[in-house]
Amino acid sequence: MKKKNRVKKNEEFQAVFQKGKSSANRQFVLYRLDKPDQPYFRIGLSVSKKIGNAVTRNLIKRMIRQVFTELKDKIDSHKDFVIIARKPCTQLEYEEFKKSLIHVLKRSGITID
Template sequence: MKKKYRIKKNEEFQQVFQKGHSMANRQFVIYVLDRPEQPYFRIGLSVSKKIGKAVVRNRVKRYIRQTFLELRDQVATAKDYVIIARRPVSEMNYAEVKKSLMHVLKKAGVLENHSF
């Protein structure tokens, strides 16, 4: 994923937390902030040490990035997303992570319904 599609700075994370709206399921919490001036979406990831050691956390982040890469045509643009992973994610495989992430994105109303 290119750098311009990522949220890295603490101020940007805080802006999404304070001004955006959130949606959650058992595995993920997602914050969404509208950015009408931005022609693309950006994502920020938060995977706590409670999830597991570095290997597990990095795997979870790879799964989330890959899911967004595959769904980029269906995810609403001009928005910032912050995804917070919860504990059950550490035992999930890629297909389960993708299904759960799609569920919470649909719940937040930012995923267009296409056949998968």
């Protein structure tokens, strides 16, 4: 995932939280904000210390980025996403993890074929 595809600054995170819409399942909370003037989507990740140690948190972030990399052609452009990982996601294998993330994307109204 390229740097241009990441939400990095606190102001950007706050804009997505305050102006965006959210949806959730047991493993993830997804916030999305429409940005019509932006030619690509961006993602921001939030994985709390409650999830586990640094190794576990980095693994979760890598898996989320990998799912978005695999789905990049199917996800609508012109949006910012912030994904908050919840504790149950640490128990999942990659395929279940991907399925759960796709589920929360569909709940949010993002079309994935």
